[in-house]
Amino acid sequence: MKPRIAIFSLTSCEGCSLAILELENELLDLLGAVEIVNFREGMTERSWDIDVGFVDGAVSTPEDEREVTRYRACCKTLVAIGACACLGGVNTLKNRQEMESYRTYVYGERARWFPTTDARPISAVVKVDYELPGCPMNNREFLRLVKCLLAGVPFALPNYAVCVECKKAGNLCLYERGQMCLGPVTRAGCNAICPHYGSKCEACRGLLGAEALAAARLNMREIWKVDEERVLADLRLYGAYQGDGSKP
Amino acid sequence: MRNVTIDVKHVTRVEGHGNIAVRVRDGEITSLQLQIVESPRFFESFMRGRPCAEAPHIACRICGICSVGHTTAAVKAVEAACGIVPSEQTVKLRKLLFYGEQIQSHVLHVLFLAVPDYLGAGSVIPLAGSHPETVKTALRLKRLANDLCAAVGGRHIHPIAAHVGGFTHVPRAGELIELKQRLVAARTDLAAVAALYAKLPIPDFERDTEYVALKVPGNGEYAFYDGDIVSTRDPRPTPVRDYRTRVIEEVVQHSAAKHCRSPNAPSYAVGALARFNNNHAQLHPAAAKLAADLGLSAPCRNPFHNNTAQLVEIVHCVECAVEMIDALLVRGMKLEALEKPTRFGQGAGAAEVPRGVLFHEYGVDSQGRIESANLIIPTGQNLANIEEDMRAYVPSMLDAGLSREEMTLRLEMLVRAYDPCISCATHLLDVEWIE
């Protein structure tokens, strides 16, 4: 029996769902190995009898909360894909402003028509079996997870920093180009794609661990003589660090 | 006299979440709404306070499918606000990146989302079984477009190397040469797609509509990256910085995306067909020929032909990408330092993204941080027009005696023809409502 797969979206740009479609070379093989039974971006027909559900997007409205609860109930395995679903994503930037202020800035006095809550990763609402962070998620990593599920072996994210992949890719370190790259504190798995293209890592795959963060605080102050708060602000871009302990 | 209620929850095969709700009593439409149930996302709010150089980076997260478009519009707006003039190489690379996204998005839309309707497949997934060659062709074209975006921008979804002031990476000559060969080879694939498309039964529906697009002054290129605002009802060019005189936004309750009207009409359309109607004379000859072959001529008022215009634009972009690569190879590429801001202030930028003209406007404070933001997204601009189309289309379908299922499918197809990236459409701002 092919596993029955679903792909859902909450508050997001749906880039992660799209990233699945961007597996052009493997897409037909993938469709041969699994049965996609529910994927709004790609198909009309849908079913709720699901082995593995992939969810992109953060939970940021009461409606999202109901939806994700339903996904959990319908899926034997639930996988959060992308920075939004795993960390809250760029959506969490709004959490740092007064709700009234950010709502009325966009919708004026009619803001009450559009209920909203703080943006949260889906693990804040339901149990999640696997997470594929990244903005967008790395579709090669998605494929690796699918293969692990098919082969029945556990899947684990790399437990080392983006710098490792950055070196393997042969990039010139951005510190040599005057940028405070977040690669040293960020979990690898993206093949250091941002430094590879000359841009600093912005931690969209989440923080690696408390020790690296502590080292970063020390180094930013003592070695690079920059404001550590500035660095932490960068860590907030994709919700990697909320600063309130919700999800370091 | 018929009573019909159509309630399509979550129009599938469009990015984002949209519902269609139509009520017909005794042959009269009593209510008709395209509801956007997507979560409101508040980009304009939470971009405030972030460094303006991050604007393209954050804004592209509005929509994964047109993130190159958002990046470009944001880059242009911030550059306008900061007095930055990008280098010639930068502009060329941006245009090349843009062609990649245009091809990628149109291929996805025409071949993955729209064509299955016409071929009676529920989605591209059964299509892979029934029309494997078509799907393989589509995948090949999409891969090519992605690789083009990746070579220039690092990746297609949320490009990396495109920044305010320039690029942090330049493609290698070898990469571009290889891409050019693939683009040239894609002509064969496109001919096959065109042959397939020519056989599709495009519904016969017209409604007089104002089509708004950018246009490059003089006999410039077909507008994607640059241009002034024009429309089929008012061809006088308006500079992008005065976009508010041509685009008026409204919050409506049934949609987290705001609706737009123009000074000339309660609704208007943007997108491939709008570009075609305003810019057809600037198409690449190969694209113009395809338009003629497919019977597409300006002005075309059938919204279903948006797909036809997209196909024409794919050919245009493939040819222009080949020429752009040649131009880049001839002048040679080198890594340039990013241009630095010369001032901070207010700036607007626009680009013709796959779904139509996209406006970004930012106010940047003296610290270089974003102080105010306004984003007007193509789908938001089209929403009112889609509703108007449906209002006109439903009675004609009732007259023709179509079944409810048939009408539902046609309405979904109509929505899909506009290629609504509904998730994008929810980040609109009308500054008039700020206290």
Added chain:
Amino acid sequence: MPRESVLEAGPVADIGAMAASPYLPEAARVLSVRSLTAMERLFDLEFADGRALGHAPGQFVQVSLLGIGECPISICSSPTRPQRFQLCIRKAGVVTAALHALRGGDMVGIRGPLGRGFDVSELHGKDVLIVAGGLGLAPARSLIQYVIDERARFGAFHLLYGAKHPSELLFREDLHAWRDDPAVDFHMTVDRPDEGWRGRVGVVTTLFRELPPLDPQRTVVAVIGPPVMFKFVLLEVLARRIPQGRVYCSLERRMKCGVGKCGHCQANDVYVCQEGPVFTYGRLKALREAIE
């Protein structure tokens, strides 16, 4: 070089076959699988081409399930029984869990024997004391079987075995046989008894009281078990004035290649997969990372 090949871990282009590789496993057939406890299973294996493994007691093999991975496992049978070889595998992670799903007739990949085991010629003619704790009985068993099979070559043979709980006792049939074998001075204990347990209770060091006085001039000792056990057993052994060069221990480390290249098994300057896993205490005590 296309950049893609660095960024995407796809298949390498233009790849060609090679004649040899130290990483190529040989096919071996699983003859039978038996559950020893809830966590450990005993695998009987033979090479597809029928050849003997040709190992020394204390050596290990790399066991492969292609597509899943590879991991080091001690050989728990003696080279004196060469038709087949046995592995006792605890379910501990990815590869071992997949190995537990195998049944008789399945194939695995084997590289080895690897590492340095016991130099049995050094042991010939000596009194032998083996102290095994927990899963340490698995590697120890290759030596135990050897001593039993070559009994005439050795002096006295003492065997001490400790497990945490009766349910964790390995090789029950062997335990009975050893207990009944007059040529083996066998004692065992558990840390925590259950209702049915009639034997001794206490950590393995308490069994030293059962031993006759050891002759430091002619005794060799092998201590195989979890790191915590080492130190306490060593104290007992050294207190009996056994020379450090005649006390053997077996180390466990992470291993990837098994042939002294990948670096994972290094304990200070020593590559455990090559210089070990069996070390004399004399060597081991210089390895700060091995005893800390």
Added chain:
Amino acid sequence: MLDAIISTRELLGRVDELLRTQRVIGPVRRDVPDATPPVRWFYEPVSSARQLDLGFAYCVYSPKQYLLPPRETLLEFHRTPDGFSARPVSDAQPTALIGVHPCDLHALVTLDRAFSHNGDDEHYQARRRRLLIVGVDCGKPCTPGVYCADMRANVADEGFDVMLQPLGAGADVERFGVRFGSPRGRAWLEAGGGCERPTAADERAADAWQERKEASFGRTLTTAHEDLPAMMARSYDSLIWEATARRCYSCGSCNLVCPTCYCFDVHDELDLSLQEGRRCREWDGCQLQDFALVAGGHNFRSKAAARLRHRLMRKSKWIGERTGGKGCVGCARCDRACTARISTVEIYNQLAEEV
């Protein structure tokens, strides 16, 4: 003593000749406008000898990647219901490495020894056998912070097929003094007929060049090279390890850029069919958190301090003792790669102060 003299033009001609039959890798200059200085060099495949910049300062990465690639396939396998078949594979292709400084030549010798010590690693050796190595002497410290002279690695007598010594000063070197390290190297270079016999004046120029070079290297390491292993052995329990490790991200950059680091990880990849697959190895690093982690959760070096010590012990003592090659060639790539600016040589000097 020089074996020959060759002009730049002839040399490049010989390289272009190689390009007809094999891959040529060498230092290629890249402009990086936002870096200081705004230029870097990388070992890269070239399509014409003119792309080589033999007057390069240093390459950001060592040539290690061409012998031990960051990722490589060791085996291809096929799984069947009743077993598997597997075959070792290699992407080794004839390659010429043109323009290797003495430090990197020493490092290649270390790798050669590591991958032949106690048994050959065929995957490495297959590449090594197909590699022609042309060294080029550096003339002066390539960048501040290097301590190759302290490590006795700024002059190379082995590890090359051909060694080139630029004669004359300035950027546009027109002639190179040549030493041959192998018959293969000699055969290649002499085949073009462009090699000249060195004159006495050439020999004098070469010696003078060599003297200038030696004089230009200062000393950074306070411990003599031969005393370093012993000094390190005494420093096992220093507080410096823990203090320095507080700044360490455990990002492994130092390992990965080091020309003499060769640890690796092995993992399997499967196709979606779950039938075809590959066993691959990738660079690993002893500074990474999980390097010594075993099933069940025990980590034999869980603390960053222990890992830092392990790396430096390997560099200064253990690799040398094990392989006979140099564990460190003083190229300072690790120091440059460290975004916490932890400096190996600074640690050695701090430790030396203590003991």
